[in-house]
Amino acid sequence: MRSLPTTPGPSCCGSGVLINDKFKRVLQNWLHVVTAVFIGGLLCWGIIRTFQSGLLSRLSIEADHTDLSPTLDEKLAGSSVDLPGLSSETPDNGNVFYEKAGFKLHVNTSYRLRPRISDWDDQRRRWLSKNPHKKGIVTGKSPLFLVSSSQPSPCENPMGDHFLLKAIKNKMDYCRLHGIDIFYNMAQLDPAMVSFWVKLPLVRAAMVAHPEAEWIWWMDSDALFTDMAFELPLDKYSNYNMVVHGWERKVFEEKSWVGLNMGVFLIRNCQWSLDLLDAWAAMGATGPLKLQIGKFLTSFLSERPENFEADDQGALIYLLNAEKERWRSKVYLESSYYLHGFWVKLVDKYEEMRRKYHPGYGDDRWPFVTHFVGCELCSGDTNTKYSAEKCRKNVEKAFNLADDQILKIYGFHHQSLQSSDVLYL
Numbered sequence: 432m433r434s435l436p437t438t439p440g441p442s443c444c445g446s447g448v449l450i451n452d453k454f455k456r457v458l459q460n461w462l463h464v465v466t467a468v469f470i471g472g473l474l475c476w477g478i479i480r481t482f483q484s485g486l487l488s489r490l491s492i493e494a495d496h497t498d499l500s501p502t503l504d505e506k507l508a509g510s511s512v513d514l515p516g517l518s519s520e521t522p523d524n525g526n527v528f529y530e531k532a533g534f535k536l537h538v539n540t541s542y543r544l545r546p547r548i549s550d551w552d553d554q555r556r557r558w559l560s561k562n563p564h565k566k567g568i569v570t571g572k573s574p575l576f577l578v579s580s581s582q583p584s585p586c587e588n589p590m591g592d593h594f595l596l597k598a599i600k601n602k603m604d605y606c607r608l609h610g611i612d613i614f615y616n617m618a619q620l621d622p623a624m625v626s627f628w629v630k631l632p633l634v635r636a637a638m639v640a641h642p643e644a645e646w647i648w649w650m651d652s653d654a655l656f657t658d659m660a661f662e663l664p665l666d667k668y669s670n671y672n673m674v675v676h677g678w679e680r681k682v683f684e685e686k687s688w689v690g691l692n693m694g695v696f697l698i699r700n701c702q703w704s705l706d707l708l709d710a711w712a713a714m715g716a717t718g719p720l721k722l723q724i725g726k727f728l729t730s731f732l733s734e735r736p737e738n739f740e741a742d743d744q745g746a747l748i749y750l751l752n753a754e755k756e757r758w759r760s761k762v763y764l765e766s767s768y769y770l771h772g773f774w775v776k777l778v779d780k781y782e783e784m785r786r787k788y789h790p791g792y793g794d795d796r797w798p799f800v801t802h803f804v805g806c807e808l809c810s811g812d813t814n815t816k817y818s819a820e821k822c823r824k825n826v827e828k829a830f831n832l833a834d835d836q837i838l839k840i841y842g843f844h845h846q847s848l849q850s851s852d853v854l855y856l
């Protein structure tokens with residue numbers, strides 16, 4: 432267990448060194464100097480330890496979660512910052528979060544998303560006034576621009592690439608029906624942003640490349656549209672810059688890691704979003720800090736696995752809690768329909784749903800999106816909770832549910848949700 436990152440050492444020991452200098456000049460006795468420094472150091476150390484253990488017991492929290500090893504601290508000298516909201520001078524009575532005051536969460540500020548832009552709102556306004564015709568021609572009728580991606584190499588799971596093909600076909604169908612422009616990326620854009628973090632540089636690149644798009648809409652490759660008729664209620668979000676599926680209570684009271692889901696979200700094309708991406712990416716850059724930040728997030732959040740490196744979802748929940756004014760006020764947590772819908776809770780209900788309702792609701796009656804979280808369909812990761820067979824069958828059902836809504840236009844339907852065979856309507 433390491434201590435709190437307080438630094439009373441230098442002021443205390445500094446005077447000791449001065450006194451020793453006098454000894455040196457007067458007595459020229461090196462042995463005395465060494466002894467004096469040693470005893471002085473011991474005394475200082477004792478005082479610091481006492482001070483720290485007092486603080487620790489008052490805060491009653493574990494110190495090793497957030498602290499960095501001295502070597503890492505040294506390496507980072509000049510490049511680490513306190514995340515706002517965590518500094519000790521901002522106590523907030525009764526708030527669990529601020530009880531962690533005094534802990535420094537170091538983020539990797541030497542890492543930067545590119546390109547650096549600080550006046551995007553002005554740039555974009557100028558661009559829009561010069562290119563009004565581009566609106567509409569480029570994007571059809573939609574202010575949305577959908578972005579998704581998968582790895583540059585073939586999937587490790589032999590069925591994975593076939594699944595990805597179905598998933599991209601599903602997204603093309605939805606976007607085609609609703610006049611939404613789509614970009615599917617398979618290139619590694621930034622070597623420091625891997626795994627869950629790939630979406631950050633990609634979303635940023637899409638914003639800058641598509642000033643005509645008001646909203647960038649991220650969707651994981653393993654999320655399928657299951658309601659082809661539902662449209663996002665964009666008017667509802669006019670005062671917000673980001674829309675994520677989630678619940679206020681879980682994110683801000685329980686500080687639950689699963690209080691929101693990063694698999695599908697909307698982010699407005701504006702400077703606020705570029706700033707959020709910067710603050711967010713500083714927690715995810717590949718490097719030794721990523722594990723330290725992961726530990727911090729596990730100590731800060733409930734329901735987050737131990738020994739899990741920093742992830743985008745945990746980092747966003749942290750930021751929303753840490754800087755409420757700046758971030759939380761502009762983020763809309765949506766739960767009135769399935770912007771993201773967890774497959775385990777939905778797929779078994781499809782048949783009943785089809786008997787009772789029709790597409791267009793997006794909610795429990797007919798989920799907008801079914802997201803195969805934990806199936807690892809491309810990597811075929813064997814450590815997942817769900818069997819490959821169960822995942823495969825459920826994906827097939829979700830795909831067919833959506834595909835029936837498309838085939839209907841052409842006069843066909845699937846024999847059943849489990850079958851790829853089709854019949855005339």
Ligand SMILES: *[C@@H]1O[C@H](CO)[C@@H](O)[C@H](O)[C@H]1NC(C)=O
Nearest residue numbers: 539542623716717718719720
């Ligand atoms: C910070 O990010 C850079 C990538 O830009 C990485 O090379 C470096 O190791 C990171 N530093 C730490 C301490 O994690």
